[in-house]
Amino acid sequence: MTTPLTVTRIAHACQLIEIGELRILTDPWFTETATYHQGEPLAVDVASLGQFDALVISHEHYDHCDLDALVAGGFDLGTPLFGPGTVTTLAASRGFTNVHTIEAWESATLGELTVTATPGQHGVHEVTFVIQAGGRTVFFGGDSLRVPELDEIPGRFGKVDLAILPINGLCVRPANMLQVVMDAEQAAALTAALDPTVALPHHYAFHSGRLGDQIITKCDQDPRHYTDALARLAPQVASRIVLPGTPVMVL
Incomplete structure (x- = not known):
């Protein structure tokens, strides 16, 4: 029997991934600032999240690593947290007690859940993730650029059931329009290489405010x-x- 797999976007790149009874939260973002806006309503607030088996964070940018909101909202700081060293160091300083540092192609296993960091590229150090449990495989792309090494994922991990990818092609104007997130065409090319059963875009409603x-x-x-x-x-x-x-x- 196939293990049930469901994903629910909370906002931006914050996703609730459910594999059987396991609940995994990705890249939390629950607050806004003058230049950081989700551009869409939050599906749920921190206090209503419930318990999770894992928290997976790709990098330390505020809109993907809103740890202060989790702390303020009463999130369980003993929840296993997976991320690169830049994230786990920050999380430990905020009181998270069960952190697992993984860099590209490194894995950590907790019960039936295995989280593997895969390559990423962004304005700061970032990893993407392959999340596996119950015979299911999910790729989570954070807000990375298109990284050719990600084409290796099907060969390394087998069939991908679900791919979640950023698509807004974010460029930084003061940095001579430096692109820091894959755009729609690049995301589609990566999706073709991954060949998942289902693909979901995220990281597209974000905006920096009228002036930003x-x-x-x-x-x-x-x-x-x-x-x-x-x-x-x-x-x-x-x-x-x-x-x-x-x-x-995902059937």
Whole structure:
């Protein structure tokens, strides 16, 4: 019997991944600042999250590593936390007591759950993840650029059931339009290489506020650009665009 696999986007890159009875939270972000806006409603607040078996964080940027919000909201700081050293050092300083440092191609196993850090590239040190349990395999792309080494994932891990990828092509205006996140076309090309059963875009509603969008960041907020590109490059892959709070079951 196939282990149930469901994903529910909370907002941005914060996802609730459920594999059987296991609950995994990715890249938490629950608050906003003058230049960091989710651009979509939060599906749930920290106090209503419930218990998790694991917390997986790709890098230390505030919109992916909102640890202060977790602490303030009463999140269980004994929850196993997986991430690169930049994240686990920060988490330990915030009171998290069960941290597991993994860098690219390193794995940590907790019960039936295995989390493997895979390569990533961003404005700061970042990893992406392959999350496995119950015979299911999930790729979580954080907000990385397109990294060619990720094409190795099917060969290393077998069939990918679910791929979750950023798609907004975020560029930093003051840094001569430096691109720091894969865009829709690049994400579709990576999806074609991964060949998952289901692919979900995320990290597209984000904005920097009216002024910030003009002087700090430039990005694509239309997820249809990704699904259109995917239909060309990998028509066999099912893709879904959903509102926060809408569960997607992977058969």
